Amino acid sequence: MALEIAFRVFVAGVLVVAPTLLFLGLWRGLMALRNDDLVNRTMNGEYGPIPESPIAAAMFGFGGGRSRLTSSTHGGQVRCRQCDAVNPEYADYCGNCLHKLD
Incomplete structure (x- = not known):
């Protein structure tokens, strides 16, 4: 016990x-x-401020104007009507300008 x-x-x-x-x-x-x-x-401000604009996918080498994919529109790719950037067919928004794709 x-x-x-x-x-x-x-x-x-x-x-x-x-x-x-x-x-x-x-x-x-x-x-x-x-x-x-x-x-x-x-x-102390040693790092720069965070940008308020959205970061475009073109900064990372895909989508947008700096892309290697912009040479032509292949099957499975869609061009943005606003900025003429090439995006994958499954994308809902443009990787460069974030405009809604059709």
Whole structure:
């Protein structure tokens, strides 16, 4: 009987202490991230601002004017009516100007 009570007290103690220790570990981890060098450099403005315009797929070499696919329209490709860029047939929006494709 005493062993059963000791076991229950042990389990209750673990269930009470474990969430507290996990929370304190999370708190220390968040404080370490807050004091990180990357955050300090970002807050000091060493990195440029994030552009507000959407990033066109042409910047990454597919879709749009800088694409290798723009030489001709092959089967499975659609041209955008607005900017004349070649897009895959399955695309819903133009990769260059984000205009809705037909």
